[in-house]
Amino acid sequence: MSLKNIFKIENKIKIVSLLGLSIIIFSCTEAIDLSVPTESPRLVIEASIGWEKGTLGNNQTIKLSLTTPYYDTAPNPVAGASVRVENITNGDIFIFEDQQDGRYTTSDFEPMINNTYNLEVIYNNETYTAEETLMPVPEIDRIEQSRELGSDPEELDLTIYFNDPANEVNFYYITFLEGEDLLPTREIMSDEFTNGNEMSLLYEEDEADAEDEILPGDMVDINLYGISEEYYDFLHRLIEQSDNAGDPFATVPTRLRGNYKNLENPDNYAFGYFRITEFVNEVYTFVE
Incomplete structure (x- = not known):
């Protein structure tokens, strides 16, 4: 086979390869319509x-x-x-x-x-x-900050303390909203094992969010709510589903x-x- 024919064959292979690549690229940019279930407005x-x-x-x-x-x-x-x-x-x-x-x-x-x-x-x-x-809800008795109680000893954290009333069943909902955060950190508590005692709750930044470190001068807005047992149960299910979002082994949310x-x-x-x-x-x- 002559050298000229070899060049012709190689050029044909290149053209075919480029054509195949262009087809793949074009296919990847094709729009895909996803069917999303709909229902009447609620x-x-x-x-x-x-x-x-x-x-x-x-x-x-x-x-x-x-x-x-x-x-x-x-x-x-x-x-x-x-x-x-x-x-x-x-x-x-x-x-x-x-x-x-x-x-x-x-x-x-x-x-x-x-x-x-x-x-x-x-x-x-x-x-x-x-x-x-x-x-009803008790007053927040005091707020203490440290670098010792959280999961990272180098990061700032804080703990709120309040006194639970004795001889009655109480449920609490607590939110922490720091700086420019759009959504608060949410926690719930009951006095099932601490009735009548001082109660405490630690707040620290999420370990997964390394860029959002708490620094001196940062402010956090804290709300402590007294809630019913029924609302406590609802929040427990809501927070559990929110925290499990993205977990492939979590229970399917309802x-x-x-x-x-x-x-x-x-x-x-x-x-x-x-x-x-x-x-x-x-x-x-x-x-x-």
Whole structure:
């Protein structure tokens, strides 16, 4: 075979190879349509009535919206609903006024410890109800920082301390929000084995987030809530599913049901949880 013919064969091989490579590259950039399950919009009720210790607690807001498709990030607020909260213990009723943007507000709410409240939302001729009891919360007794109690002895951490009331069952929800973080660190506690004693909770940065080290001058916003046993159980399931996200060996998450009931159509329940809590707030600044 002549040298000229050899060059022709090699050139043909190169052309075929380049053509095959271009087909592969083109195939990799082809759009793939994923089928995402959809369902009819469902009502979402954000009814977290919080009474900060030492304040009147009369200004409260409840938000209503509808669920949206997975790829739709625009909010879908609900207007035109009827929203009211009744103190079942003494019969007082508080009407939440429609602000036409998904918010329903009142300025005359009266929180009362150990009283039971019923939320009623009427939307599209269906009535949603939920019931909760306003539980008390102790003061945060003190906050201490260290470099010794956390998993990394070189990193700053802090511990909050509070005294649990004796001779009663108590449940607590604690959030820590540091700096520019979008979501708080959430913890729950019960006094099942510590009734009547001093309770403590450690806060430190997630080991997996090495870039978000706590430094002197950083601030963390701390909220301690007194909550019902029912809300404690709901949060336990919620936090457990959140912490297991991405774990291939974790239990498959299930759809969490809050405490809302639809009186006319039980299958068309609302998302969310009606909670009513007393809480204390502290802002702590880390020092050297």
